[in-house]
Amino acid sequence: MDFVSIRIITGDVARLVAFYEQATGVPATWFTEDFAELRTPGATLALAGTRTVPLFAPGSSRPADNHSVILEFLVDDVDRVHGNLTGFVTDFVNEPTTMPWGNRSLLFRDPDGNLVNFFTPVTPAAIAKFAPDDRVAPAS
Secondary structure: OOOOEEEEEEOOHHHHHHHHHHHHOOOEEEEEOOEEEEEOOOOEEEEEEHHHHHHHOOOOOOOOOOOOOEEEEEOOOHHHHHHHHEOOEOOEOOOOEEOOOOEEEEEEEOOOOOEEEEEEEOOHHHHHHHHHHOOOOOOO
8 A cells, every 4th residue: 555645625726736836846737627736756735626525525524624634745955945935935833943853844834724844854863764765865
């Protein structure tokens, strides 16, 4: 089994797609006006409008109502990315902070209030955790 994507249900697909395209630098592929995906080497972020919810199960999802999930993106240099996001992201939860498990993390909210974590491994153990597929080069 492979974990391949996470889907956010939103009341404004175009707004959320534009936000994630700018925040990540990854262009979206649009399939319908209600569904787009941003594909990265590790997983896909799917963004879908509320009109897609009844296709699965009516009432099973509500937009802008996430209080437990954090979307996480591995980036090469979280401090540089923080600088690029300043002035664009309006709701930073924290500044880049080195966590006890070895990642330097930047937490912010997207326009729907979803928590987003951009992080860079900085300790040898954290770097090693992500190095097997060459996504992060060891820090010098």
